[in-house]
Amino acid sequence: MKTGHVELARAQQERWQTAYTQHPHLHGSEPSAAAQWAAEAFGAAGIDDVLELGAGQGRDAFFLARQGFSVHATDFSEAALDQVRLEAQREGLDDRVTAALHDVRDPLPPADATVNAVFANLLLNMAFSRAELRSLVAEIRRVLCPGGLFVYAVWSADDPCSPTAMSSSNQAQHWKQLGEGLSMHDGFVGRFFDDSLITELADGWRLDETTSYDEGPRPHRMRRVALAKES
Template sequence: MQSVLDAQQNHWETMFGKNSEMFGLEASYPAYYATALFHEKGVSSLLELGAGQGRDTLFFAHNGLHVSALDYTQKGLDAIANRAKNLNLSLSLCQHDVRKPLPFEDASFDACFSHMLYCMPLSTADLEFLNGEICRILKPGGYNIYTVRHMEDSHYKQGIHRGEEMYEMGGFIVHFFSSEKVQSLTKGFELIHVEKFEEGGLPRKLFCVTLKKM
């Protein structure tokens, strides 16, 4: 099973290599929501996890945030770097597997953002570890905003079952969340807000979760 999950890196590298605008260029709804909240709360330094090809990364940087972006794939980071250069935007990029400790000191960031990273092929143990790492690198009172596909999504229980609530379709493994799982991943945080929203032509059905470090 672990080898199946590990192979996702190569799959994403291949897909990003084939399509430089796989998720489009327009920032996501959660990025607009997060930016408004960050400006209201005086957030300056932001860590984005699972940056993909940078549609949200560049939006954050354009709106005055100091962005450090991590992704599993080098092709995604190369795409972000090229677009940032063309737009004259400054940001920090790093290839990283979020199942390993985040490469930052304690209390380094005001906020963390990730769009659909939590529904990648990460086990519950992986997610608990990641949440602990995010809590560690956030300053007291820092925000963690993440999105994840939930069990009302039409792809839930479709394709090949890959353990827990993970299913593989078209080569992609998705971890679907229940409300209970959202509640379980709050150690060290206050759960501020959970919003349901839809994205894409299917459409994908997601939670947008806002946590605040206690």
């Protein structure tokens, strides 16, 4: 299977659409650790507006909005974004949180150098080929203003669930390897990031931060990365 094919992208979009429809709080309501860190980094840089990619049902978008940021949340699931819009109205945050349907395999809508910060939690480790990841990161760099920040968090290759870390018996039971570093579990396709990929995607950026940490009830080993577009 060639992971960049439209068929894989469409299947994953349908899988996530179903998951968000069936589980209105799929990832809970508490903000991610990455969003909490990003709020401090963005605030320290004097940034007040954020483009969030792969926002899902909005737990991080709402957290950032409560911290005073204006957030433009995007996702490729209309079901998730409908929930974001409804919750924004309920919480009186619709002046700070906007939501738009967008697949990041397509060029980002903003014009060149018009965005101050981009945030993405658990997006880059989804079903993208390495070429698609490089294209996405290049698009993010294009839309960022000089000095703008890009903060993302992904599963680490050191995570116990990573195919490279699991025993062969567990791997055979839970993961189907698809090639190009992608694996499938329970219908979801993902990638675990190692140092080489983080370094590859940081080419042309100033790498300000890369930190490992654990998160979740059955903790995943995560990597948080902060990149700056140099002036």
